[in-house]
Amino acid sequence: ETKLNNISPFKLASFLPPSVMSFVHLDAMGASGGILTAWNNNKFHLKQSLWDRSVSAQFDCCASSLTFWVTNVYEPNSEADRDNFFQELFDLQQIVTGPWIIAGDFNTVRSADDRNSGRVTTTETLRFNNWLHDMQVQELPLLDRNYTWSNMQSTPILTRIDRVFFNTDWDLALPNSTLHSLPRCTSDHFPLK
Structure with missing residues (x-):
């Protein structure tokens, strides 16, 4: 969640490494939301991007023949908007072929263990759990932290509330994928890598 509108290369340079200057984004709505997918052109080539309530990008890996999809999400807090959000990802699943990862702020939890209050x-x-079952995705476990917000x-x-899910093709192509948190700078979320 960037909480930013009109991301410029100058703004991007203020928080990303110099080698990461290509990006697709979805502007924030007021003081919340905003999604950014950024990459190094020496490592990945963008084939196509799609956005509505999420940002999806299909990449070719420059070092191999791997082609994969990344979808970044910021799920709405409104219950009424969540059905449309879930439907968008179901529709996207019909387009996506090959390895696919879905990552971001889902603004919801899977169990009582996901809140310190329980x-x-x-x-x-x-x-949420029924949607994950219907999408036939697995969660990439976060290895070093219980909470992300x-x-x-x-x-x-x-x-x-920040999670990463992947399809079977991702698991077959990249079976050793791991997920860790990064130090939090100014956000109320811990960034994940």
Whole structure:
């Protein structure tokens, strides 16, 4: 979640390494949202990109014959908007061929373990887990952290709302994929790599 509109190369250079200057993005809506996919042209070639409520990009790897998809998401907080969001990803699944990874802020949890308070609503967790089952994706486990978001208060609310999922083709092509967090700078989310 960038929370930014009209990302320029100058702004991008303020928080990404110099080698990463190509990007596709979806502007924020007010003070929330905004999605950015950025890459190094010496390592990946963009074949195509699609965006609506998410940003999807198909890449060719310059060092091999691998072609893969990356979809970055920022799921709406509104229950009414979530059905449209889920439908968009179902529709995208019909277009995507080969390895595919879906990553980002899902603004929802899978179980009570995903909140330090342990409080969840059954409809929230069922909707998310049913969607994952229907999409036939697996979660890439986060290896070094239980929670990915904090309200930054003295008695914090902690949740695991940032996640990465992958399809079977991704697992076959890249079976040793791992997920770790990066240091948090200014965001209320921990970045993942």
